[in-house]
Amino acid sequence: MNNLVCKDIVKKYGKKEVLNNVNLTLEKGKIYGLIGRNGAGKTTLLSIISAQNPATSGTVSLDDERIWENQKALDKICFSRELNPVMGNGAAGLKIKEYLKIAAMYFPNWDNEMALNLVKEFELNVKDRIVKLSKGMMSMVTIIVAMASKAEYTFLDEPVSGLDVVMREYFYKLLLAEYTESGRTFVISTHIIEEAADVFEEVIIISDGKILLKENTQELISKAFRVSGKAEDVDAVTLGLRLHQVEITGRGKGVTVILEDGQKIRGGFDVSIQPLNLQNVFLAFCGKGEKG
Known part of the structure; x- marks a missing residue:
């Protein structure tokens, strides 16, 4: 089936637990959106399932083979990380052409x-050094590595950070074109949720190191109401x-509901029922409103 499977993943830094017993299956040929607040564990999870970071406990396997120190499996995985000018691995001082040359050697x-x-x-000017690039240009380099890697499983961490609306739209078109042609699996971690919602076949919401849900995006939205x-x-x-984001003002009340199979909102009362978008759903699970 070529599924990438995380089983009971725990990650601790000292006494701080960043990931808590994460179980997740990524199926081949889908675009996933990985969303969560800052510090929720998104980047740590992606680094573990690409074997760039060891789990404290638990396993990650591809085709029933563990990926850690398994070059055959790792050849099928690319995690193109968000770049920054103070990276401690020496990449910041490289020219773009040097960075891409190293990537070409790493991905078979x-x-x-395409690159x-x-x-x-x-x-882009390939003679420019990573450290001298703007935030948007660094995102462009991240996108180039991810796309040109041709890896079966490709993960991008905040790929549109710093890009203007024109270039963000170009990225999503590029992503869909590559996905349609190749059938690769993509996981996109982003804070810019709503404009990417139509691209995500499935959405994964992570909070405090735990997976809260993994569902078909459109099906999830279709059962979410305020x-x-x-x-x-x-x-x-x-x-x-089950109620989310309960807000009470005087005699008025507002709640978010995510209907489960067989459930419905009762009729016969004078209430407003509004459908929600993916960003609203995310806020329902991870916002600061009270739970019912």
Whole structure:
């Protein structure tokens, strides 16, 4: 099945637990959105499932083979990390062309023609050093490595950070075109949720080192609603439902509900029922509102 499977992943730095018993299966041929607040564990999770960082306990396997120190499996995985000018691995001092040359040596299916075309599309000067690049330019280099790697499983950490709206739109079109042509699996970690929602086939929400949900994006959105009105009416129509983001103002009340199979919001009361987008759903799970 070519699935990438995380089983009981725990990651600790000293006494601080960053990932708590994470179980996750990534299926081949899907685009996943990985969303969570700062410090939720997104980058740590991606670094572990790409074998750039060892788990404290638990296993990651591809085709039922553990990936750690397994070059055959690692050849199929690319984690193109967010770049920054103070990287401690020496990459900051490299020129773009040097950085891409190293990437070409690391990934056996590297597409140099694609890399050169993207350098031209992004209008990058390959003689510029990483440390001198703007935030957006660093994101462009990250995207080039991810796309040109041709890895079956490709992870991008904040790929549109610093990009303007035109270049973000170009990235999403590029991603969809490559996905359609190759059938590769992509995991995109991003804070810019709503504009990417239509790209994600499935969404993974992580909070405090735990996976809260992994669901088809459109199915999740289709069962998410904001219900508001008089408190007694809202309580009546949502009786028995799991509530998120409970807000009470005077006699009024607003709640977010994510319906489960067979559930529905009752009728017969004067309440407002509004559908939600993916960002609203994320806030329902990870925002600061009270739980019901």
